[in-house]
Amino acid sequence: MSNSNDPVMRQVLAEQNPSQDRSPSPMTFAEDMETRDKYVVWDGTNEEAYADDTTCHDCIIASDLEPISVQELRREMLKSNVVPTVVFACKMGQSAFEKPINGETRGVFSYYWNALLKHDPTVTFRDAIRQVNIFMQQEGLEQQAEVICRIDILDMPVEEVSLPNKAHVSMILDICRTNKETVMNETRAATLQAVCSLLRHPGNPWQKELQDFQARAEAGEDIIVEVIDLLSPNENVRRWMREQIAPSKAGFRGVSGYQQLPGGHSIITASHSWVCPQASCTKSLPVIQEGEDPPVCEVHQVPLIRRNS
Numbered sequence: 001m002s003n004s005n006d007p008v009m010r011q012v013l014a015e016q017n018p019s020q021d022r023s024p025s026p027m028t029f030a031e032d033m034e035t036r037d038k039y040v041v042w043d044g045t046n047e048e049a050y051a052d053d054t055t056c057h058d059c060i061i062a063s064d065l066e067p068i069s070v071q072e073l074r075r076e077m078l079k080s081n082v083v084p085t086v087v088f089a090c091k092m093g094q095s096a097f098e099k100p101i102n103g104e105t106r107g108v109f110s111y112y113w114n115a116l117l118k119h120d121p122t123v124t125f126r127d128a129i130r131q132v133n134i135f136m137q138q139e140g141l142e143q144q145a146e147v148i149c150r151i152d153i154l155d156m157p158v159e160e161v162s163l164p165n166k167a168h169v170s171m172i173l174d175i176c177r178t179n180k181e182t183v184m185n186e187t188r189a190a191t192l193q194a195v196c197s198l199l200r201h202p203g204n205p206w207q208k209e210l211q212d213f214q215a216r217a218e219a220g221e222d223i224i225v226e227v228i229d230l231l232s233p234n235e236n237v238r239r240w241m242r243e244q245i246a247p248s249k250a251g252f253r254g255v256s257g258y259q260q261l262p263g264g265h266s267i268i269t270a271s272h273s274w275v276c277p278q279a280s281c282t283k284s285l286p287v288i289q290e291g292e293d294p295p296v297c298e299v300h301q302v303p304l305i306r307r308n309s
């Protein structure tokens, strides 16, 4: 799967790498990997060579509507002359811990990471990982962060990575790591659920297509891409779908350096959606067309109302 056809990916790469022509003769991806661009994994104690085909250093983030693999994102960046550094809050199969800090639930790793950078703006990736892991250990947390980066970047200040002729991007991922299959299964289930909800929307113009999707999904077919293709031209439906599929399911919390990545945490603003008047009910549907009749809550059998902010 290549993400270069993904409009989000193209946008990210274009923003991170505005002038690809700056380097007179950029190395090919293969040359780059074989020569000076050696990547390492550092967990605060051990430094190991990084094999790009590993499945042990992957996780899935929500990119718009589709979950994408961090490793796929890394490879796309490398091909586009962007040097990626990925910081994981924990090892594969471990949880990323959260706790309430100043009345807000936050990732323990990112809390310490940000505090450390504030205290010492010149700290290197090597030291930052080592120190944050010591903090987490002192809290009694069995969570060990690690960084995957080019070997020379390990000893550069986190906030001052500077590379001749190349752009650099840090992805700080304070999320539970999981394998792609788990996320895809959850996404398929959430997509089917969204299709079933839309079928109950009286204003939906895709009744026949959605019924077809429903039947095929129930028969085990993967319909995600087709559903997105059909529905995403309608902005309200697209936002609603994103809300149904992305939050928590893909473990998205924050990707530093990726503020432009519209994944997971977008909130539908007032009047773009219908919600149930029962306060405890979480059912919602998108406004497909202004002036349409309100859909009915499938749980409470009452007309939905326009959402207030």
Ligand SMILES: [Zn+2]
Pocket (backbone or CB within 6 Å): 276, 277, 278, 281, 282, 283, 297, 298, 299, 300, 301
């Ligand atoms: Zn309801």
